Amino acid sequence: MENGIGLDVVQEAIRTVDFLLSQNRSRYPGDLPPTHPFKLSAWREGKTRMESDGPFFEFQDSSAVTDPLEETLELNRAYAEALLIHEQLHQVKFDPRMREELIQRALGILPATELGRFLEIHSCAAALPRNIADSNERLLEAFNLITRRFGEASALAYIMLIVAGLRARSEFENYGRKIDLLFQKVVEGPAVAQMLEMVTLNGRRAGFEPQFRLLVALRERLWQMKPSRLAP
Structure with missing residues (x-):
């Protein structure tokens, strides 16, 4: 294969990552911070940590119903898993914090930060600012789309930033970081x-x-x- 990496080496890397993910799955939701949206939504619904079904987003591939945001989230989950495989192949090296984020994302755990949520949403064509900013109907559709997966707070913040004139991914990254800093100072x-x-x-x-x-x-x-x- 290209770069001298054989198929057997790639398959071994895939098996290693599969094992890594299976070993880490049991850590959650216990290891998630109390401010993670999953834990916050769990107590609002009257569930405890042990009673909750888990923080793992599982994509339902159905030809009858197409949710563009869920499709995007699954692509991003698969990308995180692919990056972990690349690390096993010694093509990239992550620090412990980044590796932990990738493990969580590869397991299907959605981002804990507003920055992370904004970037996931921004990568979805149905919520891309330039595609929806000029239509109230599309803005409302995007709001409902985001709410179903990330909740009303993130949906409202994202749409309000679009209405305020933000378009570029870097702008949402900047404001997401500012929101996270404020939230962290509060909690x-x-x-x-x-x-x-x-x-x-x-x-x-x-x-x-x-x-x-x-x-x-x-x-x-x-x-x-x-x-x-x-x-x-």
Whole structure:
């Protein structure tokens, strides 16, 4: 084969990655951060970590129903798996953080960050800004498409950025990073982190009080971050 890599070597690399993914699958959702959308949606639906079906997106290939975003997500998942195979072939080298992200994505776990979600969405033709920006109907269709997989918050943020005039992938990357930095500053507050962990760990069994205290902690954290804030 080209570059001196034989078919048997490639097949061995594929088997190695398959084994790697199967060994890592059991780590999730336990190893996901409490702020991962899967965990946040799980407690809203009244599920605990153990009761949830899992954070793995599985593409349903059906000729009857075509979801362009789901097709794109599956392509991106396969691309992450292919990159892991390339690493096994010593054609590329990833640092531990990047390798972990690729393992999660190859397993079908959707991105934990707004930056990652924006880039996944932007790679879908049905949500590409230049294809939908001039049509209210297509904007609404894209909003519904994104909501089904990523939730209303990411869908609304993405569409609002389009309405604000953003088009290029680099622009969405920049704003996604800014949103993530703000979000991280909010949730890294000790009071917020403690209540968030309690709520996501116990689901709705945590009861009303912890959820209310989480909202209070978020409000206080945002108020602390407000420049030149006035006394309430």
